[in-house]
Amino acid sequence: MNIELRGITKRFGSLVANRDVNMDIRAGQVLGLLGENGAGKSTLMNVLCGLYRPNEGQILIDGKPVAFDGPGDAIAAGIGMVHQHFMLIPVFTVAENVVLGVEPTGPLDHLDLKKAREQVREINDTYGLEVDPDALIETLPVGIQQRVEIIKVLFRSAEVVIFDEPTAVLTPQEVEDFFKIVRGLRDDGKAIVFITHKLNEIIEIADRISVLRGGEIVGGGDPSEMTEAELAEMMVGRPVSFAVDKTPARPGEPLLEVRDLVVLRDNDDIAVNHVSMTIHRGEVVGIAGVQGNGQTPLVEALTGLRQVAGGEVRFKGEDITHAGARKRHQLGFAHIPEDRQRTGLVPAFSIAENMVLDCYYDDRFSRGPNMLWKVVNETAARNAAEFDVRAPSVFEAVRKLSGGNQQKVIVARELSRDTEMLIAAQPTRGLDVGSIEYIHGRIMHARDEGDGVLIVSSELDEILALSDRILVMFEGRIVAEFDGATAEKSKVGLAMAGAVA
Amino acid sequence: MTYQDPTGKLSEKLLDRAAPDRAAFEDLVIVPLFAVVVALILGALTMLATNVDLATIGKSYVALLNGSVGSLNAISETLTAAAPLTLAGLGLALGFRAGLFNIGAEGQILVGGMATVIVGFSFPGMPAAIHLPLALLAGAVAGGLYASIAGWLRAATGAHEVISTIMLNLISYRLIDYMLRLPFIQREGRADPVSKSVLESAELPRLLSFIDPNLRVHAGIFLMFAAVAAVYWLLFRTRLGFEFRTSGESPDAARYAGMRAGLLIVLVMGLAGALAGLAGANQVLGVLGRATPGFSAGIGFDAISVALLGRSHPIGVLLAGLLFGALEAGGRQMQVDAGVSIDLIGIIQALIIVFIAAPLLVRALFPWGFSKLTKTSKE
Numbered sequence: 001m002n003i004e005l006r007g008i009t010k011r012f013g014s015l016v017a018n019r020d021v022n023m024d025i026r027a028g029q030v031l032g033l034l035g036e037n038g039a040g041k042s043t044l045m046n047v048l049c050g051l052y053r054p055n056e057g058q059i060l061i062d063g064k065p066v067a068f069d070g071p072g073d074a075i076a077a078g079i080g081m082v083h084q085h086f087m088l089i090p091v092f093t094v095a096e097n098v099v100l101g102v103e104p105t106g107p108l109d110h111l112d113l114k115k116a117r118e119q120v121r122e123i124n125d126t127y128g129l130e131v132d133p134d135a136l137i138e139t140l141p142v143g144i145q146q147r148v149e150i151i152k153v154l155f156r157s158a159e160v161v162i163f164d165e166p167t168a169v170l171t172p173q174e175v176e177d178f179f180k181i182v183r184g185l186r187d188d189g190k191a192i193v194f195i196t197h198k199l200n201e202i203i204e205i206a207d208r209i210s211v212l213r214g215g216e217i218v219g220g221g222d223p224s225e226m227t228e229a230e231l232a233e234m235m236v237g238r239p240v241s242f243a244v245d246k247t248p249a250r251p252g253e254p255l256l257e258v259r260d261l262v263v264l265r266d267n268d269d270i271a272v273n274h275v276s277m278t279i280h281r282g283e284v285v286g287i288a289g290v291q292g293n294g295q296t297p298l299v300e301a302l303t304g305l306r307q308v309a310g311g312e313v314r315f316k317g318e319d320i321t322h323a324g325a326r327k328r329h330q331l332g333f334a335h336i337p338e339d340r341q342r343t344g345l346v347p348a349f350s351i352a353e354n355m356v357l358d359c360y361y362d363d364r365f366s367r368g369p370n371m372l373w374k375v376v377n378e379t380a381a382r383n384a385a386e387f388d389v390r391a392p393s394v395f396e397a398v399r400k401l402s403g404g405n406q407q408k409v410i411v412a413r414e415l416s417r418d419t420e421m422l423i424a425a426q427p428t429r430g431l432d433v434g435s436i437e438y439i440h441g442r443i444m445h446a447r448d449e450g451d452g453v454l455i456v457s458s459e460l461d462e463i464l465a466l467s468d469r470i471l472v473m474f475e476g477r478i479v480a481e482f483d484g485a486t487a488e489k490s491k492v493g494l495a496m497a498g499a500v501a
Numbered sequence: 502m503t504y505q506d507p508t509g510k511l512s513e514k515l516l517d518r519a520a521p522d523r524a525a526f527e528d529l530v531i532v533p534l535f536a537v538v539v540a541l542i543l544g545a546l547t548m549l550a551t552n553v554d555l556a557t558i559g560k561s562y563v564a565l566l567n568g569s570v571g572s573l574n575a576i577s578e579t580l581t582a583a584a585p586l587t588l589a590g591l592g593l594a595l596g597f598r599a600g601l602f603n604i605g606a607e608g609q610i611l612v613g614g615m616a617t618v619i620v621g622f623s624f625p626g627m628p629a630a631i632h633l634p635l636a637l638l639a640g641a642v643a644g645g646l647y648a649s650i651a652g653w654l655r656a657a658t659g660a661h662e663v664i665s666t667i668m669l670n671l672i673s674y675r676l677i678d679y680m681l682r683l684p685f686i687q688r689e690g691r692a693d694p695v696s697k698s699v700l701e702s703a704e705l706p707r708l709l710s711f712i713d714p715n716l717r718v719h720a721g722i723f724l725m726f727a728a729v730a731a732v733y734w735l736l737f738r739t740r741l742g743f744e745f746r747t748s749g750e751s752p753d754a755a756r757y758a759g760m761r762a763g764l765l766i767v768l769v770m771g772l773a774g775a776l777a778g779l780a781g782a783n784q785v786l787g788v789l790g791r792a793t794p795g796f797s798a799g800i801g802f803d804a805i806s807v808a809l810l811g812r813s814h815p816i817g818v819l820l821a822g823l824l825f826g827a828l829e830a831g832g833r834q835m836q837v838d839a840g841v842s843i844d845l846i847g848i849i850q851a852l853i854i855v856f857i858a859a860p861l862l863v864r865a866l867f868p869w870g871f872s873k874l875t876k877t878s879k880e
């Protein structure tokens with residue numbers, strides 16, 4: 001099945017999300033759709049899935065124009081989408097999730113799960129997916145859950161499969177397996193659309209590439225004839241440097257010493273299991289690991305947000321094991337938290353208010369019981385300008401900013417002070433290339449000023465690009481250490497999966 | 502890479518305040534306005550459905566207007582009714598801002614009012630300049646302490662404040678019943694539970710009795726305006742207010758910022774209770790002159806509506822309090838002039854709240870007058 005998009009324009013009020021987009025999706029090919037956040041990728045795919053109706057333009061399936069009145073029409077036409085955030089019910093089995101909404105039923109609405117299981121097995125065998133139809137979703141790793149989403153789409157006899165940022169949640173090894181599945185689908189004659197902002201992946205998997213910027217197709221072609229740099233320039237609209245501007249580290253004296261740290265989860269499971277490490281001045285230590293291996297509790301413990309169950313944390317020789325968040329902040333800790341919307345910012349507050357979220361009590365910003373809002377606003381404006389936060393004014397609610405600008409507000413707040421220790425968790429998750437480049441530059445800048453830096457990221461490329469030393473965390477332990485300059489991606493990836501060399 | 506602001510111009514530009522958003526203006530002004538209109542229309546339909554003829558309906562709405570703003574006496578009644586609603590509503594708004602859903606204003610009014618009455622009938626011979634502030638203070642402190650129980654339970658044990666404040670309401674009813682029969686509180690020679698009367702030195706003085714002794718408006722309205730200003734200052738100008746608002750908007754962000762959640766909860770509840778206690782003091786010192794069982798008369802529950810209608814903003818709460826005061830005063834007139842039940846006012850109040858709570862419904866009913874909502878503006 002081939003799909004053509006002809007002159008698709010989608011407007012929201014005065015905002016044009018897609019302008020005159022032409023695109024061919026062909027059977028037996030992987031079309032890579034590349035673009036920054038907010039470039040209009042999701043809008044375009046929602047048009048294709050029948051969620052939005054385009055203001056102008058046409059969708060042609062095998063040459064015949066169609067109009068979708070809703071997602072049901074698109075599914076009936078054979079278009080299926082695997083969303084970035086899975087839509088599965090954790091306490092249901094694989095088979096139950098797959099048939100959800102199109103359950104095979106017998107007389108008196110009897111649910112025929114046996115038939116469902118057989119059909120899941122059939123799809124399994126055809127594409128080598130290896131998913132147990134009777135397993136509960138909540139017991140499955142993320143990579144397998146994604147396969148369940150794929151089965152769901154195939155079960156509804158999709159001929160066109162759209163993947164929205166499919167690799168964001170996978171380990172490097174899982175990405176390999178995932179690519180094999182995608183190639184299998186392609187060779188079977190399915191048309192694939194692969195949405196991403198990761199350049200190396202799109203070059204590896206796509207047969208053709210289209211690049212969206214500002215809602216328009218700005219280029220594309222055959223990946224074998226294109227370089228990452230060219231694609232990035234197309235995507236961002238200016239040349240982008242990938243190599244983080246990094247001088248050799250000159251580690252100084254030990255700054256943060258962690259010995260035998262034990263941290264428990266809320267349910268009293270051990271999250272961090274006797275971890276020891278030392279972070280020196282002027283070095284970046286990166287913690288690599290698949291999400292959920294104890295990185296979050298580790299960061300929470302180090303920043304004073306979670307009680308330590310055992311072990312010791314020393315900062316410049318002083319015992320701070322049980323110090324609270326504010327105390328650490330005053331000692332010169334800067335913390336970029338992993339969930340900027342939930343923890344790092346108050347979305348309904350203005351940029352100015354967010355800019356002083358953890359230093360509002362400072363003498364500069366308050367006198368007696370009163371806040372000095374004038375000083376706050378001026379400081380916020382200065383920081384926002386210096387840290388490249390793009391916003392109409394500092395009175396704008398942070399909720400209205402793009403993810404990249406929200407993150408820059410946090411970075412500005414945390415790094416505009418005189419800091420000594422920077423702890424950054426997923427500092428660039430979900431951000432566009434331009435913002436990533438900027439934030440990485442800022443982190444290295446902090447290191448070069450003599451800060452100790454601890455980075456936690458599930459993006460292995462980010463860890464490799466920034467770190468002077470890499471620690472790999474698996475099931476609450478540090479299982480491997482690599483030198484940042486010589487570490488090989490494959491070896492770090494293996495350690496992340498628990499295979500200790 | 503260098504990180505210098507090339508000139509100071511960019512940061513200056515960032516300090517320009519944008520013109521108020523159209524959507525925000527609609528939400529704050531037009532939606533409540535339409536909600537009132539729709540509620541009045543639906544109120545008329547309700548009357549029609551209960552076999553009230555059109556002439557009476559017309560007459561009752563004229564009476565509603567006359568009774569709330571139509572004369573000096575009407576305005577006096579509106580203000581008298583608005584003061585306790587606004588005071589208690591401010592307390593609740595403070596709680597809402599900090600993420601606490603305090604249902605206990607009713608009990609806090611009773612306990613605060615009771616303490617005020619006790620101080621009010623004791624100390625004969627004390628000059629008014631000391632006696633009145635002391636009585637008010639007693640109400641605020643008692644209401645505050647009573648509410649802090651729920652705050653402390655929440656902070657220390659996680660017991661949800663909705664449950665604990667409702668329970669504290671029930672306790673307060675019986676507590677008042679019991680106290681009103683205590684020999685040193687009960688009025689001499691009375692068998693029913695009525696407290697001694699507040700001494701004149703503790704009364705909130707009537708403001709317009711020189712024009713007409715029947716004008717009930719009293720100095721409590723100054724208390725109301727002062728409280729509006731104080732809560733505005735607290736919420737938007739002080740460090741503590743910033744902490745309240747942060748923990749209300751995002752408890753996680755508040756923790757991350759090193760704010761002490763438990764202490765804040767107790768403080769907010771204490772302040773909310775103090776304001777409700779003042780509302781109680783306002784009633785016993787300005788209107789009732791004594792305490793009887795259930796003298797709070799549901800003000801604590803109406804105040805929830807006032808706080809919600811006012812979007813938990815001090816100015817909004819003031820306007821909502823005035824509106825509810827007007828409805829109450831006008832409603833009484835409606836009953837007298839047109840013989841329509843005062844329950845209808847309750848229905849209209851409830852309808853206003855329904856429409857305020859469902860702005861999308863109002864937008865759907867009145868498609869004109871609103872800028873079209875797009876997906877982007879909703880984000």
